Amino acid sequence: SVGVTGTHGKGTTSAMITRILDAADRDPGFIIGGILNDYGLNARAGSGDVIVAEVDDSDGTHRNVHVSYLLVNYLEADHLNYYDDLDHIISSMAEAIEENPRLRRAFVNGDCAGNQRLAGMVSQALVTYGTSDGCAYRGRIVEGGVPLRFEAFRGDTSLGEFTLPVPGRYNVINAMGAIALCDALDVPVDAMRAGLANFHGLENRFTIIDAAGVKVVKDYNSHPTAIRKVLESASELTDGRIISIFKPYRYTLTHYLKDEYATAFHGSHEVVITTMYAANEDPIPGIDTEFVVDMLRRNGLDVAYIPVQEDILAHLDATVRDGDKVIFFGGDDFFRMADAWAARRNGGAS
Template sequence: MGIGGIGMSAFARLLHSRGHRVSGCDEAATDLTRTLEREGITVILGHGAGHAADIDVLVASEAVPKDHPELAAAREAGVRVRPRMELLGELLRAGPSVGVIGTHGKTTTTSMIAVALDGAGLDPSAFVGGIVPEFGSNARVGSGPFVAEVDESDRAFAELGCETAVFTNAEDDHVGGNQATYWETVEEQHAGFARFVAASGRVLLCADWPGLDALSTGAPSQLRYGQSESADYRAVDLQPDPEGTTFTVLYRGERLGEARVGLPGTHNVLNALAALAVAHLYGADFQQAASALAAFGGPGRRWQRVGELNGALIIDDYAHNATKVGAAVQAAQQTGRRVRVVFQPHRYLRTQQSWPRLADALMGADEVLVLDIAAASEEPIEGIHATLISERMAQLGHRGVRYLPERGEVLRHLRHTAGPGDVIVTMGAGDVWKLARELTETGE
């Protein structure tokens, strides 16, 4: 169910590639569902109890209500109903595995690990929450280690474990509200991270993020990566430039070699370092892994270069909470261009919880155009509006912020003012990415 989702479609591809007969359903046709059909996976539009006929297993997200007619019909017919996290746990237990957890950076880090292992000839399988250009997919089937993005927005993740847990950070996203898969408190969520780590063979945690050591005490073995002197794997001698960063990797003080990440931002240095650390742990040749990583351009919607408009660089980024937004702004500043952001707040609850932090994170941009909130199926919350962000920025002295809900006006403004010295970043987890495409496809 929900086969058009980025996670469920990856499951479908993995199982289909392993010889299972796979079908699925979703509300509407998308580019992703059409691609699945071209790959030989049957996709039915809409939901209905009749879909439970002639199947052995129904896989559903925890977000699907337990009384959904499709689930009820499946149970009545004796069909085994499996939560998606249960299926992921089975894949992680099947052999050597790497599970990437944390509030930020999972998709990019998972992609980088898979690309580095592939470049070094270790033939990984991969399950990613985004399209990896090198694979042309969000999934890869290989004979080597299974690398998976493990999403904490599904509370069942805490009952899983893997051979190597890569722990990027821990903050307060996916907390509160009435979402079926969200956590009631940040403490409960962080306890979930700790359970996953304790059930894993070892943890590779970011030494630069405070608090991860305390959450990782249950792991049988701990390793650290980061710029911190306490890290086992260290990135030193960082040399940032407009396109990315070159750095040196040390393992317990011994030089492994020089590396490069072709994505700007210190956060991407850390993501790349984690990938190179995993490659080293699994016996990969460092230079082969580093070369593959240097050529990596990022997964879809993570600092994705969409094209140009009047010489301006057009970037699309999934950043939707304050830490991710701040990191994306810092990456944009590294290009040396004038930073222009089109920001779409995501969810009323998230905006209610963090609009001051979102405003603060955007202050480093030269221009910010704020769209309306992307509801993502949530009901509006009284008093919560995108202007909370724009007005706070103006009160803090930002002179280039505007609330601009009419997308046609956003397009007209950018088409007439974009120039070679600009980087324009469409930012958010909603449909703001469409504006980036429109700017490059129909720009004057």
């Protein structure tokens, strides 16, 4: 059994592992928290000897999931309605590793500072992957954009070039995690290459819709690190402006990561902010939607504050021009809005 956990990229990395195992004719089972575009499913039984699971770490229950192979993609401050702080998150993951009697091997993103701290808190050696020197499995980007090409290394040995037909340089790190783990499962390198070359992502993870001269992007992210990585990758798509649309998420996350949010949207021509989604949290004095708007403006960003979410599309109709990239960061309500606006631009019903 394979488990993939951590702050970012666990669904995508789980899906990459699944695609590689399929290319190796292993017919894996999978349980993933998003629809895999290559299957139109988020779960299936499979007939092979491996099941791949995205392991939720939001409430500590990951400590009860005892898999044979565990991959930790990122450890950053998140889910602060449950955790006290980043130290609590890292110690919880250390417990998940130390208290798993079935664990054969654990893999961590060596580019992540949280995982570097984790390595000093567990008794077993962790297998590292990423893009930085010193990782046991390392990726080197050869060509950005779509498709993205990178060379993979196991130690000093090149495994050759790989191609990803999905956008996002950060996906090289996800892919290196999948390669490292599948190597432990004795998957041939050619099957890894074929699986990644035919990987088309998860629904609403950097999903691009062409809408009459505008690229509409849907991305299920609200964490500042992930937002920054999406914007970096979006800048490579075309030369057009980037319009970011964001609903602040949770008082706790906004408060704890306010400094990160202050710079997360740099590269956006405009940031459209609507009313915060509190997720049943108690308010924190001074932390609200207006705080986010003022913070972004103080950091030099052009911010349009539109309290009523339904008014966002009228604003886009009035301001968006050909060549722009409009990125909806959020959840299902934002994605329905993005789909409706793209359909209307393409001549369909809204």
